[in-house]
Amino acid sequence: MTLAANQVPIVNYLDISSDTPALVGTVCEQCDASYFGQRIACSRCGGRKFRQQKVADAGYVGSFTVIHRGPVTIPTPYVSAVVVLDDGAAVKANVVGCPPDPEHVSLGMRVRLTTWVAGTDDNGTEAIAFGYTPITEEARA
Numbered sequence: 604m605t606l607a608a609n610q611v612p613i614v615n616y617l618d619i620s621s622d623t624p625a626l627v628g629t630v631c632e633q634c635d636a637s638y639f640g641q642r643i644a645c646s647r648c649g650g651r652k653f654r655q656q657k658v659a660d661a662g663y664v665g666s667f668t669v670i671h672r673g674p675v676t677i678p679t680p681y682v683s684a685v686v687v688l689d690d691g692a693a694v695k696a697n698v699v700g701c702p703p704d705p706e707h708v709s710l711g712m713r714v715r716l717t718t719w720v721a722g723t724d725d726n727g728t729e730a731i732a733f734g735y736t737p738i739t740e741e742a743r744a
Contacts, residue, residue: 613721613732616640618657624718624733628658628692637692660716661738662688667710669703682708686735700736713738 610619616639618625628637633650637658644651667684682698698714701707714735721732 609727610729610731613730614639617718617731617733619718619731623660624716624731625657625660626692626694626716626733627655629653630656637690639692639694658692658694659689662686662714662735664698664708664710664712664714664735665693667698667708669705669708680704684708684735686714697734698737699734707737 612619616627616629618627626639628639629642630637630653631642631645631648631650632652632654634645634648636645636647637656638645642653645653663686665685665687667682669680670683671680673679673681680703682703683695684698685693685695686698687693698708698712699717699719715738716733717736718731718733721730723729
């Protein structure tokens with residue numbers, strides 16, 4: 604997805620400036636712990652110096668729940684998960700691209716970053732959201 608002048612990421616750590624969207628982590632320079640968003644200090648080592656770094660685009664479902672009730676504007680059910688990325692970072696995101704039930708989502712399931720237009724405002728500006736979609740056997744080959 605190429606960033607158009609009328610697109611904005613839904614979170615500040617989603618980089619949509621190239622054809623390959625990516626999450627950008629805040630990484631502690633002392634112990635390499637990864638976080639998303641701004642940090643004042645590292646919760647692992649107490650370090651106070653950080654660098655910005657793209658994180659892995661694939662990982663596995665470390666935890667999930669199927670949400671059946673929510674605001675009327677949010678379609679349910681959907682899968683909310685903690686995705687553990689291949690480089691060790693972990694991010695909360697929805698699992699999309701498969702039915703939202705435990706028969707199609709499982710602990711350890713391999714997933715890859717995906718983006719989509721979450722909404723468009725009155726000026727035509729698109730909000731770009733992210734989530735993770737299952738990696739199928741065909742996609743691994």
